[in-house]
Amino acid sequence: xxxxxxxxxxxxxxxxxxxxxxxxxxxxxxxxxxxxxxxxxxxxxxxxxxxxxxxxxxxxxxxxxxxxxxxxxxxxxxxxxxxxxxxxxxxxxxxxxxxxxxxxxxxxxxxxxxxxxxxxxxxxxxxxxxxxxxxxxxxxxxxxxxxxxxxxxxxxxxxxxxxxxxxxxxxxxxxxxxxxxxxxxxxxxxxxxxxxxxxxxxxxxxxxxxxxxxxxxxxxxxxxxxxxxxxxxxxxxxxxxxxxxxxxxxxxxxxxxxxxxxxxxxxxxxxxxxxxxxxxxxxxxxxxxxxxxxxxxxxxxxxxxxxxxxxxxxxxxxxxxxxxxxxxxxxxxxxxxxxxxxxxxxxxxxxxxxxxxxxxxxxxxxxxxxxxxxxxxxxx
Ligand SMILES: NC(=O)c1ccc[n+]([C@@H]2O[C@H](COP(=O)([O-])OP(=O)(O)OC[C@H]3O[C@@H](n4cnc5c(N)ncnc54)[C@H](O)[C@@H]3O)[C@@H](O)[C@H]2O)c1
Ligand SMILES: [Zn+2]
Ligand SMILES: [Zn+2]
Numbered sequence: 001x002x003x004x005x006x007x008x009x010x011x012x013x014x015x016x017x018x019x020x021x022x023x024x025x026x027x028x029x030x031x032x033x034x035x036x037x038x039x040x041x042x043x044x045x046x047x048x049x050x051x052x053x054x055x056x057x058x059x060x061x062x063x064x065x066x067x068x069x070x071x072x073x074x075x076x077x078x079x080x081x082x083x084x085x086x087x088x089x090x091x092x093x094x095x096x097x098x099x100x101x102x103x104x105x106x107x108x109x110x111x112x113x114x115x116x117x118x119x120x121x122x123x124x125x126x127x128x129x130x131x132x133x134x135x136x137x138x139x140x141x142x143x144x145x146x147x148x149x150x151x152x153x154x155x156x157x158x159x160x161x162x163x164x165x166x167x168x169x170x171x172x173x174x175x176x177x178x179x180x181x182x183x184x185x186x187x188x189x190x191x192x193x194x195x196x197x198x199x200x201x202x203x204x205x206x207x208x209x210x211x212x213x214x215x216x217x218x219x220x221x222x223x224x225x226x227x228x229x230x231x232x233x234x235x236x237x238x239x240x241x242x243x244x245x246x247x248x249x250x251x252x253x254x255x256x257x258x259x260x261x262x263x264x265x266x267x268x269x270x271x272x273x274x275x276x277x278x279x280x281x282x283x284x285x286x287x288x289x290x291x292x293x294x295x296x297x298x299x300x301x302x303x304x305x306x307x308x309x310x311x312x313x314x315x316x317x318x319x320x321x322x323x324x325x326x327x328x329x330x331x332x333x334x335x336x337x338x339x340x341x342x343x344x345x346x347x348x349x350x351x352x353x354x355x356x357x358x359x360x361x362x363x364x365x366x367x368x369x370x371x372x373x374x375x376x377x378x379x380x
Pocket of ligand 1: 042187227253256267284285322323
């Protein structure tokens, strides 16, 4: 089959790879109808992870079940499904507690709990930027969707970024009436803003420097702050009478940079400590890594981020972090889509074929104007 493989920094290509097959009785094969390129893929694309050459990328997948193993009882051939990016066993201690992003059994790599498709350090699983995907523990992992093709562009956000935006709000403790600051207006930040509004936030600020992304944030009713022209801390403190917001979401990650492009991995964390009120909450869903050989400072190379922890303590703020347990939220978010309350497809900018993916990686990576979210249709 055709698939997008990682070949080295700034190099992905359309490759012919072996068709996946049922390897165990609990597996299913899903024929991919839609698969997205994610900001997380860009960390690999830019050579900032140890992902191996030849890996099939793609962890934001949905499609139609093509075949199931002998032990699969709930999911049936022909079902339309969303595939959470986490690969979870469903029965370990963390899975049982709802933390499928920290499954204790699916990642054979020492010291890392949690597995995912097509991702560095997340286990030996191929991704879904391909015609077909093997899904382990299919009954547990797959989310069933209404048959047909309705809401395809909304449902395709259920595998990762809609739950991730929601998780950022959950970790921050967003409740009705809260004022919320979201740093990063990429797909995750935009859906964190959308989630905060669905949860009843009174005002949401979205901070970035990409004008097209900020325009989308405005379109869904957020206030925006452009770091290219103003200091986000001053802006948000001014707008809240000096008190700050109740909750903050970090949707940028370890490659946070200033408007000139110079990286400062502590920059957004510092800003959040300053704009969130004392005893408020901060949800960090932007990715930070234990080692980053490509970092600009010695400290950051070892994954050590020197942010304002003293002030965080003094202000009594709560911080939540980590990969999203997609399954915790995706059923509810699917139903919000079906009822018309949620419309995460608002950020889709491009629908392309697999053949067009290498060029799309390049342009999305440069955050070129208008390239907010790329979805691929392998069957097209
Ligand atoms: N926790 C999870 O499970 C999970 C899931 C998906 C993605 N992620 C991570 O979330 C982060 C965002 O993902 P995305 O797809 O939106 O990526 P993206 O790269 O498209 O968006 C990041 C945005 O942050 C902006 N930015 C950079 N520096 C900034 C700063 N100092 N202040 C404000 N904005 C700044 C960039 O301009 C960009 O628009 C990434 O780190 C990604 O790996 C985490
Ligand atoms: Zn993703
Ligand atoms: Zn598990």
